Amino acid sequence: MTSPDLLDPRLPSPLHDIRDDRFERRGLRLLLKRDDLVHPHLVGNKWRKLVPNLAAASGRPLVTFGGAYSNHLRATAAAGRLLGLPTTGVVRGQELAGRPLNPSLARCAADGMRLHFVDRSTYRGKTEPETLARILRAAGAEDAYVVPEGGSNAEAVRGCLALGAELRGHADVVAVACGTGGTLAGLAAGLAAGQRALGIPVLKGGFLEADVRALQERAFGARSGTWSLDDRFHCGGYARTTPDLEAFAQDFEQRHGLPVERLYVAKLLYGLAALAQEGAFARGTTIAAVVTGRPFPEPGTAAPER
Template sequence: MSDLHAWQRLYLGATSSPLQPLHHPLLRRHGIRLSIKRDDLLHPRLSGNKWRKLKYVLRQALTERATGLLSFGGAWSNHLHALAAAGRELGLPTVGIVRGEPASAANPTLSDAAAWGMALRFVSRQDYRRRQDPDWLATLAADYPGHYLIPEGGSTGLALPGVAELWRELPAADELILPVASGGTLAGLIEARPAGTRLTGYAVLKGAGWLAETIGDLCPAALADAGWRLRLEHHGGGYAKCPAEDRRRILELATALAVPLEPVYSGKAMLGLFRDIEAGCYPSGSSLIFLHTGGLQGARGGL
């Protein structure tokens, strides 16, 4: 039987992730001080920002006595991977609505999820686009009675407080840098942003002009906050796409910085940051912190 005691064991005994200074010739040349917040080390299975975003979502599901958890994602979804792990920890069945073909069930991400008890339901891209359609959600709720429905990526209003707690673990800095996909992590950080620290999100998806509106929906305070921005030019061709030259440079950065990076989220954002530093987008003397949002499990498939 799942209960809040399991949630307390999962969250309340955890320690914060380490902050690691980074060294690179480009940083010295441009007078930039850069550290990385290693949220990839928060939990062995609930990786990075997923651990933070799911914190109060899971508590609410348990409070409502949900009989299971249901959410959405692609074949390499960090979110579904983390949700399956959380369900196992909490004793809750999980269902993943997966965009793609059943053959994807053999990949490392979904193999883990299935091993942890997640039931995988594959849908076409056309059906997947309906993941916010009230009628389709009502059908899913009827198919899986008692299951708590969580939006794609875990990006819901309940995700914001867990993300906002990150600020308690950070020293003062001029700017916090992070990769952005569904927008929930950036929205949570904007909601509690200290006045002296700006936020820059590097979009990892192509055509992400809609992100600002989504972030505003999640965090209305963002609409009047001039202390954050999105960089939309470093998507590498689209979500989970990464040209060979970018892959090579991400690997070089990971080696030089002594930090594991993958080419979907943190690797792509780190490469974008270094390109922007080289282009002079960050003033000399700036103190920056990069948020590693995890997702290293996805690199097992050669993404």
């Protein structure tokens, strides 16, 4: 029931060579690892992180956590619909009475996910056993399999090993945007010796290094692979943008005909262009940027109504 084959993944995901003078004039080669094409509904790293958790759930209902615009909530809801599993999404923040759901949460609801809203103080304590038990009781999900926020746990990290393995021999540096750190943790461990992984956090706070280290320790018993983080490109925090970021994303779309997802992918590419300009990469370096998502709602589609 929860076999990855039933979800029809496209693996390995394509690797595209991008001609961009911002990199070429520095003697750099840019590749895009199109993980956004792995699956039409479980996009990019969401497929890689969710499938091992679906196997661990063994057909039990799923409960997971996210903000009002969470890509992870949408992917979990889609997986539930495709596999016939009940899903519950615990959403950070109070539901506004009489207000329609935003397009992201409306998509979750359309895919059959029950939404349970909690205040931000309670949400912050969701990893504490007593608070988690209280949330699960209130959501009617006491018997469900719990997938953490962003899907990042030891199962997910091991699931992202394959992403690194697919990039062995193709790039010197593999870069990925980071939310909860699970993709970076698995990716870095899957790369070959001599390759390094670079994480671009999309949240501010500087806490992610400890989280990635802890995820690797739970998944592999120790830190694994060569990786680092550069937290200068969050543009104010999660779901925050700046005029410079928006201008960069629009320009990249026009140059390369690729819709750029703003919460993660735009910040990754923006950060890489800035690092190239700074001379952070030696001439002759091949950089692979992992495209982990695509814009939502997608161009030409309407958001579901509630």
